[in-house]
Amino acid sequence: MKKLYILNLIILCITINISAQQTPAPIQTTDFSIEGATAHIGNGQLIENSLVMFSKGKITFVGSASEKISRIGTIIKAEGKHIYPGFIIANSTLGLGEIDAVRATLDADEVGTFLPHVRSLIAYNTESRVIESMRPNGVLMGQITPRGGVISGTSSIVQFDAWNWEDAAIKVDEGIHLNWPKSFTRKRAWMGEGSGMEPNKKYTENIESIKTFMLNGKNYFKGKRYPQNLPYEALEGLFNNTQNLYIHASTVKEITDAIAFSKKIGISKLVIVHGNEAYKIADLLIENNIPVIIERPHRLPDNEDDDYNLPYKTAKLLVDKGITVAIGMEGDMERMSARNLPFYAGTCAAYGIDKEQALKLITSNPAKILGIDAIVGTLEVGKDATLFISEGDALDMRTNKLTDAFIQGRKISLESHQTTLWKRYSKKYSSQ
Amino acid sequence: MIKDGKISKIGKNISAGNATVIDGTGKHLTAGIIDEHSHIATVAVNEAGQNSSAEVTLEDVIDPDNIQIYRSLSGGVTTVQVLHGSANPIGGRSALIKLKWGETANGLLYKGNDKFIKFALGENVKQSNWGSAQTIRFPQTRMGVEDVYLDYFQRAKEYDELKKSGKPYRKDLEMETLAEILNKERFITCHSYVQSEINMLMKVAEKFNFTVNTFTHILEGYKVADKMKEHGAGGSTFSDWWAYKYEVNDAIPYNAAIMHNIGVNVAINSDDAEMNRRLNQEAAKTIKYGGISEEDAWNFVTINPAKLLHIDTKVGSIKIGKDADVVLWSDSPLSVYSKAEKTIIEGVVYFDIDKDLELRKDVQKERNKLINLMLNEKNSGGDVQSPKRRTQMQFHCDTVLDY
Numbered sequence: 001m002k003k004l005y006i007l008n009l010i011i012l013c014i015t016i017n018i019s020a021q022q023t024p025a026p027i028q029t030t031d032f033s034i035e036g037a038t039a040h041i042g043n044g045q046l047i048e049n050s051l052v053m054f055s056k057g058k059i060t061f062v063g064s065a066s067e068k069i070s071r072i073g074t075i076i077k078a079e080g081k082h083i084y085p086g087f088i089i090a091n092s093t094l095g096l097g098e099i100d101a102v103r104a105t106l107d108a109d110e111v112g113t114f115l116p117h118v119r120s121l122i123a124y125n126t127e128s129r130v131i132e133s134m135r136p137n138g139v140l141m142g143q144i145t146p147r148g149g150v151i152s153g154t155s156s157i158v159q160f161d162a163w164n165w166e167d168a169a170i171k172v173d174e175g176i177h178l179n180w181p182k183s184f185t186r187k188r189a190w191m192g193e194g195s196g197m198e199p200n201k202k203y204t205e206n207i208e209s210i211k212t213f214m215l216n217g218k219n220y221f222k223g224k225r226y227p228q229n230l231p232y233e234a235l236e237g238l239f240n241n242t243q244n245l246y247i248h249a250s251t252v253k254e255i256t257d258a259i260a261f262s263k264k265i266g267i268s269k270l271v272i273v274h275g276n277e278a279y280k281i282a283d284l285l286i287e288n289n290i291p292v293i294i295e296r297p298h299r300l301p302d303n304e305d306d307d308y309n310l311p312y313k314t315a316k317l318l319v320d321k322g323i324t325v326a327i328g329m330e331g332d333m334e335r336m337s338a339r340n341l342p343f344y345a346g347t348c349a350a351y352g353i354d355k356e357q358a359l360k361l362i363t364s365n366p367a368k369i370l371g372i373d374a375i376v377g378t379l380e381v382g383k384d385a386t387l388f389i390s391e392g393d394a395l396d397m398r399t400n401k402l403t404d405a406f407i408q409g410r411k412i413s414l415e416s417h418q419t420t421l422w423k424r425y426s427k428k429y430s431s432q
Numbered sequence: 433m434i435k436d437g438k439i440s441k442i443g444k445n446i447s448a449g450n451a452t453v454i455d456g457t458g459k460h461l462t463a464g465i466i467d468e469h470s471h472i473a474t475v476a477v478n479e480a481g482q483n484s485s486a487e488v489t490l491e492d493v494i495d496p497d498n499i500q501i502y503r504s505l506s507g508g509v510t511t512v513q514v515l516h517g518s519a520n521p522i523g524g525r526s527a528l529i530k531l532k533w534g535e536t537a538n539g540l541l542y543k544g545n546d547k548f549i550k551f552a553l554g555e556n557v558k559q560s561n562w563g564s565a566q567t568i569r570f571p572q573t574r575m576g577v578e579d580v581y582l583d584y585f586q587r588a589k590e591y592d593e594l595k596k597s598g599k600p601y602r603k604d605l606e607m608e609t610l611a612e613i614l615n616k617e618r619f620i621t622c623h624s625y626v627q628s629e630i631n632m633l634m635k636v637a638e639k640f641n642f643t644v645n646t647f648t649h650i651l652e653g654y655k656v657a658d659k660m661k662e663h664g665a666g667g668s669t670f671s672d673w674w675a676y677k678y679e680v681n682d683a684i685p686y687n688a689a690i691m692h693n694i695g696v697n698v699a700i701n702s703d704d705a706e707m708n709r710r711l712n713q714e715a716a717k718t719i720k721y722g723g724i725s726e727e728d729a730w731n732f733v734t735i736n737p738a739k740l741l742h743i744d745t746k747v748g749s750i751k752i753g754k755d756a757d758v759v760l761w762s763d764s765p766l767s768v769y770s771k772a773e774k775t776i777i778e779g780v781v782y783f784d785i786d787k788d789l790e791l792r793k794d795v796q797k798e799r800n801k802l803i804n805l806m807l808n809e810k811n812s813g814g815d816v817q818s819p820k821r822r823t824q825m826q827f828h829c830d831t832v833l834d835y
Contacts, residue, residue: 102677301503308788339672340672350771418685425654429694
């Protein structure tokens with residue numbers, strides 16, 4: 001009976017624990033030295049038997065463990081293990097939705113057509129259990145991006161261990177997202193149009209309306225800006241080159257038109273998102289210095305006659321041309337699947353790019369594209385100590401097993417709603 | 433060694449005679465992957481509207497020209513159970529196919545296997561996510577789902593008794609199918625998520641003296657794994673899906689590991705055409721989540737689903753006398769870096785990574801030829817039309833077509 005009572009108490013405690021996310025870790029006060037691991041720097045370099053040290057949230061040393069230098073703080077012996085910079089998920093709605101089918105939990109898609117003034121950051125839910133499930137896989141930062149409309153809104157970059165969105169923010173309102181008109185639209189079967197796709201009859205008209213909105217915005221800044229127009233005000237960063245314009249476009253025609261459009265209205269910081277056919281016009285992207293945030297490689301080819309492995313090798317096709325590529329996440333089950341980010345990079349490596357190059361797709365490249373490369377994205381002195389140790393190769397699902405993870409030097413919990421249930425039910429059976 | 437579509441010899445230095453020799457040095461050879469739960473290669477998935485559709489069968493709607501068959505072969509998949517959707521508590525009968533790309537619909541069907549039917553529980557059958565207009569079909573709650581089963585099985589029992597008594601009876605296709613379940617001639621694979629309803633269906637089955645063969649998806653199987661084992665049900669689950677519906681809020685990627693550790697026969701399934709062709713990677717995730725050994729993880733997509741489908745004496749492992757359904761991998765198939773190089777079914781190579789490169793050239797050539805024909809037609813003043821593009825329909829459990 002007493003045993004049962006104790007067990008009940010344990011279960012009760014666990015129940016209380018799972019009611020919210022793991023408690024964010026306090027500011028780093030103890031220094032750390034991680035010794036002996038293979039360090040994957042994130043810029044293509046690799047250091048075997050490495051020494052990585054960090055203090056007050058910043059990396060203070062990255063080099064060989066054979067160097068005669070005094071270790072600081074707590075020493076973590078990590079022979080045979082691997083150390084990586086925290087992975088960054090681009091174009092994600094993490095924290096803007098919890099359960100896909102439960103409308104009350106969804107905050108990613110506001111009503112309206114041109115909403116540059118809508119900001120993702122203030123709706124970002126730091127307590128999301130889905131976000132918590134990213135961390136045990138090494139995904140520690142993300143670009144939180146609104147969806148829908150023509151201009152969906154403004155994205156921000158956050159880290160995944162925070163009390164509130166202000167704590168979470170790494171870079172606030174860094175870019176605006178434009179869903180480029182589709183050149184082909186689905187026929188409306190219920191209108192008797194049959195099935196399949198046809199050229200979008202309103203394609204040019206749709207582009208004109210975007211152009212009108214943007215040019216009106218541009219003209220607005222030449223005037224008194226009073227009374228204020230909030231959507232136009234939100235465009236300022238695009239015209240003074242402090243914000244990225246992320247154009248979500250897939251086909252050759254759409255991407256080509258999007259680039260021409262941006263040039264015409266005077267926007268220079270352009271990023272193509274999706275870019276499924278970007279590899280066909282790689283030279284145009286190179287010429288204009290435009291990076292691409294590709295869709296997750298774990299998807300089906302768009303066309304029946306595409307190579308079966310086209311989504312797997314898209315990264316290679318672009319990287320080989322010299323384009324800066326990151327992996328993004330938009331579409332079905334995008335939030336819960338984002339923890340597979342390392343395995344997407346692994347798949348890109350399986351289909352032709354070097355493993356350390358593949359790692360760049362989820363570390364230094366997104367950092368560069370998102371404009372946070374001065375503070376995160378690689379294991380380099382002076383950058384945030386946002387990094388983790390894995391028992392093995394973190395891009396392979398067999399060996400992606402995190403032992404320790406740090407965000408800004410803070411040692412974060414790797415527990416989650418899911419690990420709690422795992423332990424709770426394993427215990428149920430072992431005590432039977 | 434493969435002969436007449438079967439595995440004839442296994443060992444070192446086998447004399448090959450005049451057989452074709454494939455150099456597998458440094459590579460891995462495995463049995464073909466078997467997906468217990470898929471909706472590829474079909475033109476329909478849900479007979480919706482009624483709460484039982486036991487009269488329909490997926491064998492009638494197999495689409496042998498679906499490109500997904502080839503894509504799945506490229507991922508080392510050889511056998512797939514094509515299931516009815518989950519719109520109804522009692523769904524339709526399933527089709528078991530081998531991915532013999534190029535065969536007719538009948539040619540794809542697995543021959544001489546036990547027959548299965550899809551059942552479903554939870555949010556899909558109670559139409560929870562169909563909008564506020566769809567709130568009148570029975571059942572709308574999990575309580576009602578039990579009654580659907582009790583009602584149908586009682587009727588089927590009475591129908592079967594009448595039929596066996598020799599007295600005249602009116603033939604009913606639904607009742608015939610359900611009576612097969614009672615007579616252990618047809619087996620249930622049940623779409624399921626939440627522990628309460630899983631438990632309920634096992635109790636209904638026990639009341640009518642049969643066993644639920646498989647709980648598919650079964651993301652809360654870890655909560656009732658001991659009861660599943662006792663009942664004799666297997667679990668075919670996703671590696672890491674969750675949070676897409678409220679009923680998968682407690683779904684955990686450790687589910688497969690817990691069920692396996694308790695002694696339930698566990699498979700990893702796809703439901704999804706994209707995941708179907710990467711089931712090797714999905715199996716590998718159980719090594720990360722729950723510390724499953726590589727051998728057991730691999731069984732999750734080969735011999736274990738074969739057992740769930742009652743075809744383990746024919747496929748699912750490399751054994752003398754079994755069908756020569758084998759895959760040659762560039763690396764351990766559980767590695768993220770591994771690629772299927774050759775997928776062989778009954779001794780015939782249906783996917784070859786080198787041959788594929790040749791086929792791509794053919795596709796390109798044909799494409800250029802067609803474009804040139806069209807251009808010539810246009811330049812010589814022929815009729816023109818605006819471009820069209822075909823779309824690919826990908827089915828899931830909850831796909832309902834409205835035409």
